[in-house]
Amino acid sequence: MAFFNHHHLEDRLVPTITFVRENIQVEVPVGDSVRYPALENDVPVYCGIFKFGNCHGNGLCGTDRVAVSPSTNTNPLSFMEKFWLRGDLKKNPNMRLACQVEVLGDVTVDTQCKQ
Numbered sequence: 783m784a785f786f787n788h789h790h791l792e793d794r795l796v797p798t799i800t801f802v803r804e805n806i807q808v809e810v811p812v813g814d815s816v817r818y819p820a821l822e823n824d825v826p827v828y829c830g831i832f833k834f835g836n837c838h839g840n841g842l843c844g845t846d847r848v849a850v851s852p853s854t855n856t857n858p859l860s861f862m863e864k865f866w867l868r869g870d871l872k873k874n875p876n877m878r879l880a881c882q883v884e885v886l887g888d889v890t891v892d893t894q895c896k897q
């Protein structure tokens with residue numbers, strides 16, 4: 783009978799998000815966005831009034847801007863990200879929308895709100 787060690791496999795496939803400014807590390811399922819893990823851990827992705835006026839993760843408001851690296855551990859930029867971030871990307875090619883970026887491996891996230 784074949785024995786398959788699920789636990790060991792899962793251990794290797796669980797990516798870690800490191801929120802640099804907040805000094806918080808979170809393990810997430812492959813393909814998760816940055817938005818929920820951030821909100822769950824009180825990491826600010828919406829700055830100022832956008833805390834209350836955002837689109838709840840649908841890619842429509844463009845306010846949940848964070849820098850995510852390395853890009854090789856994420857999905858390619860979504861259509862909505864190319865639209866909203868067209869200015870930001872010239873200054874920082876790692877800029878993403880927290881609700882659109884999919885985490886495929888270990889990444890670091892730099893939040894952008896002024897404190």
Ligand code: FES
Nearest residue numbers: 839841843844881
């Ligand atoms: S939450 Fe509105 S674009 Fe991400």
